[in-house]
Amino acid sequence: MKSKLAKYTTITLGLLLLAISLYLIKTTGDPQGIMASLPYVCIGIGSGLFGHGMGNLISERAIQSDPDLQKKLDIEKNDERNLAIANKAKGKAFDMMTYVYGALMVSFALMDVDMIALLLLVFAYLFVHGFGIYYRIKFDKEM
Numbered sequence: 001m002k003s004k005l006a007k008y009t010t011i012t013l014g015l016l017l018l019a020i021s022l023y024l025i026k027t028t029g030d031p032q033g034i035m036a037s038l039p040y041v042c043i044g045i046g047s048g049l050f051g052h053g054m055g056n057l058i059s060e061r062a063i064q065s066d067p068d069l070q071k072k073l074d075i076e077k078n079d080e081r082n083l084a085i086a087n088k089a090k091g092k093a094f095d096m097m098t099y100v101y102g103a104l105m106v107s108f109a110l111m112d113v114d115m116i117a118l119l120l121l122v123f124a125y126l127f128v129h130g131f132g133i134y135y136r137i138k139f140d141k142e143m
Helices: 002-027 038-064 069-078 080-110 117-142
Strands: none
Touching: 002 038, 038 069, 080 117
């Protein structure tokens, strides 16, 4: 029941954000500052929420009519081989992210990008790596 309520809430919130953003675009004559980009950010977030909620609802209804398919999907989702492949892919992506964001930070620094934007990128980079270190230590203790 809670899952259904969350799906419908996500769909409603997405449609509401879309409606608000379209209203803001039509009524704001000469937007300044944050109002120049806020409606478009709301369109993106609203579209994402609506699409996510509808996708979950449609897939749930499609699987509901075929219990054999649901059982098969649950087995594939929890299969150790599939989990190992997904985790290995995440690890490779994390390794690639380290080099890509490192190069991006250096190139932004050389291009004299605003210091606030550069520091935000550096803090996000360090946060992700700190998170990785935390879980590495946690999993080392468990295993």
